[in-house]
Amino acid sequence: MTSHAVSAYDAETLPALATLLETRRSAMPDTLVGPGPSPEELSHILTIALRVPDHGRLAPWRLILIAGETKQRWLERLFEIAETRDDAAKARVSTRKLQSAPLVVAVVSSPIPGHKIPEWEQQLSAGAMAMNLLNGVNAFGYGANWLTGWHAYDPQATAMLNLKDNERIAGVIAVGSVTKPAPERERATQDRVVSWLEL
Numbered sequence: 001m002t003s004h005a006v007s008a009y010d011a012e013t014l015p016a017l018a019t020l021l022e023t024r025r026s027a028m029p030d031t032l033v034g035p036g037p038s039p040e041e042l043s044h045i046l047t048i049a050l051r052v053p054d055h056g057r058l059a060p061w062r063l064i065l066i067a068g069e070t071k072q073r074w075l076e077r078l079f080e081i082a083e084t085r086d087d088a089a090k091a092r093v094s095t096r097k098l099q100s101a102p103l104v105v106a107v108v109s110s111p112i113p114g115h116k117i118p119e120w121e122q123q124l125s126a127g128a129m130a131m132n133l134l135n136g137v138n139a140f141g142y143g144a145n146w147l148t149g150w151h152a153y154d155p156q157a158t159a160m161l162n163l164k165d166n167e168r169i170a171g172v173i174a175v176g177s178v179t180k181p182a183p184e185r186e187r188a189t190q191d192r193v194v195s196w197l198e199l
Contacts, residue, residue, distance in 0.1 A: 020139060025182055027143030029097035032176035036067070036102035041140050048136030052129045058115065060122035061129050061170070064161055066107040071104060074160060083155045094149035101145075101174035105133060106161055109170040126170040133173055143178035146171045 036047055046063065054060070066074055075098060082091035098104055107194040109126035111119040130146055151157040152169035161169070 017139045021135065024045055024132070024135060025140050025184065026145045027176075027178045028180070028182050029102055029145045029147065029174050029180070031178055031180045032101035032143055032145065032174050033122035034047040034102040034176060036176050037137070037140060037142055042103075045133065045140060049129050050131035052126050052132050055121050056115070056117040058112055058117060058122060058125075060109065060111045060117075062108045062110055063129075063133075064107060064108060066104040066106065071102075073105075075158060076098060078157060081154060082150070084156075085150065085154070088152070090155060091168055094147075095151065096153075097145075097149070098172070098174055099146060101176040103175040105173045105175060106169055107133065107171040107173060107180075108161070108163065108167050110164065110167045113166055121178075124169070128175060130171040137174070137175050142175060144173050144175045147175050148172060 021165075042065075050061065073085075075095065078095045078098075079092065082088055082095055085091050107126060107130040109123050111122035113119065115122075134144050134146060148171060149170065152172055158169060163169075
């Protein structure tokens with residue numbers, strides 16, 4: 001008999017959920033196209049993203065949604081900034097990865113300095129939220145790719161997102177419909193990275 005402590009999921013839901021998590025993979029950025037999630041779907045996806053471990057209930061993160069004409073203007077500005085960089089060619093390639101997806105979500109780590117909860121834990125919570133977002137997108141049948149790239153660190157690029165002094169970009173996540181599934185790749189195996197502590 002299944003313990004009630006496991007969850008409220010029924011016997012049919014659990015295998016499907018497990019398969020979803022076991023087989024999740026990032027879509028190639030240039031295979032992400034419209035349509036993206038509907039407003040209702042996006043609301044559910046964002047609810048999933050926010051359902052994240054958060055020591056101290058600080059919500060040390062926020063999300064910036066970039067779509068439509070705003071996304072076009074944002075990309076145009078990124079390409080302009082890219083041309084001023086020493087690695088302009090590489091920056092152009094990185095920026096192009098954001099073009100075809102109808103939605104981009106900037107995950108902002110916004111830790112509270114000097115709080116009793118260490119900033120490292122607050123930053124980890126932002127990373128966990130980005131992972132929850134990927135799982136939510138996948139659960140609704142869309143694809144996503146967690147990118148960073150130069151635009152996550154360049155002061156001119158991040159200025160467009162109105163970051164505060166203590167904030168950093170944890171991820172720039174492209175979201176859309178997948179035109180071509182990404183090929184499976186080699187994954188870390190349990191025998192390589194899992195061990196039992198023995199004292």
